[in-house]
Amino acid sequence: MQFDTKIAVVIRTDLEVWQKLNVASFLAGGIAASFPECIGENYEDGSGTRYLSLIGQPILIYGADRAQLSRALDRALARDVRPALYTEDMFRTTHDAANREVVRAVARSDLNLVGLAIRAERKVVDKILDGLKFHT
Numbered sequence: 792m793q794f795d796t797k798i799a800v801v802i803r804t805d806l807e808v809w810q811k812l813n814v815a816s817f818l819a820g821g822i823a824a825s826f827p828e829c830i831g832e833n834y835e836d837g838s839g840t841r842y843l844s845l846i847g848q849p850i851l852i853y854g855a856d857r858a859q860l861s862r863a864l865d866r867a868l869a870r871d872v873r874p875a876l877y878t879e880d881m882f883r884t885t886h887d888a889a890n891r892e893v894v895r896a897v898a899r900s901d902l903n904l905v906g907l908a909i910r911a912e913r914k915v916v917d918k919i920l921d922g923l924k925f926h927t
């Protein structure tokens with residue numbers, strides 16, 4: 792199935808595995824919260840047990856270094872695409888309000904990005920992430 796939109800998560804490649812998984816989870820949650828129309832129906836197994844809904848389209852995961860993440864952020868904002876973001880400072884907080892505080896304390900050009908997530912038209916996402924490779 793071909794979707795009109797694309798969801799992409801970009802994770803800094805030099806993070807610990809637990810950090811990458813944490814960042815990807817938070818960023819996917821940002822997409823789900825901001826685009827409720829991308830959520831599919833509830834799941835149900837053959838025994839009738841019901842499960843929660845998931846995002847109903849693939850999420851592509853890319854790897855990047857700091858400079859590539861900053862470039863992707865600039866490209867997204869230049870195209871009026873508002874990304875979800877995760878900064879290194881957020882690893883030292885314990886709740887959402889504190890996360891927002893550490894982001895607010897830093898100018899955009901000084902954000903120590905470790906991850907971004909975007910959802911937009913396919914071609915727009917491709918332009919924003921031009922040159923990035925899938926995370927390995």
